[in-house]
Amino acid sequence: MHIILAVVFPLLGAAQWVLLEDSPKWVRYPARIAAFGYVVFYGALDALAGIGGGAMTMNNAREAAQPVFAIGNQLGHVGAWSFFAASIAIGVCALFQHKLKAIPGAAFLLTGSFLFLDSHIYWPKGVIACTCIAIGMAAISYVSPRPAR
Template identity: 80%
Template sequence: MRTLLVAAPGLVLAGIGLTHPHHLDASTAQWWQNMHIILAVVFPLLGAAQWVLLGDSPKYVRYPARAAAFGYVVFYGALDALAGIGGGAMTLANGGRSPADEPLFRIGNQLGHVGAWCFFAASLAIAVCALLQNKVRAVPGAAFLVLGSFLFLDSHIYWPKGVLACTCIAIGLAATSYASASGRSPIEPSTRT
């Protein structure tokens, strides 16, 4: 069940990414705004998936990596609120883009960049710990997770790169969860929180 739950946010984001407009204008503003309201709920679930998988990590990795996952949720959420919801709302109100909305996109993108690097750092910690704990079983998950997180640094969820990034993240999180669960004996459940 954990494996399915950690994969779900990335898969949902990849699906929504197929509909993400490449340009914000009067014709796309309504979906842009509404889509980012939905994304405001889904994006944090990626950080929650990282938080769960970091439960298998040693404390000296778990705490800073969970701080990075929290940073992702906060800073990437700010991007979604400002450039996504706010930018869409301003474009709707103005009947198109205007110079007045540029500050929203500038600060939103800056905060989103910080959030994406936080996500990458937490993913790297998950991948390294999984490799150390589960050896060869963890290689596919670690590879997909690191690749997807790297692509996510500058792709958001736009087609095609962003959709590929989210798909790789979903596969990586699921495979890492599966490798971790299959590495435990049936009487040895994870007790870390």
């Protein structure tokens, strides 16, 4: 499962990158660095703990895998906080730019991003977090249409 997620989870950071396009430069650049931090550090969690630690556990080396899980979880926390920081920037900028129309999307995105800090994708909290993130990003994208080029 983590092999698939190693490809899917970075797309959340890519979505943040796109949603930051309308933001002022002084917000956009630090928030995009945070989105990049999410992609790198959360990707490291999936690679180390998900794929590496999972393979060790499946091969009866659960005790030996504990340091791998510990390092992966530390990296994952950095990634999740980076995601939350970028989400705050997206939500606040959407509220300033689109006022009342942005409230539902910002509320879902920030709620989901907060829940994501310590839930990964585990049922039920992680599934709720990812669903809120998806709804929030879609709603903000809907109220922030991109001009035709």
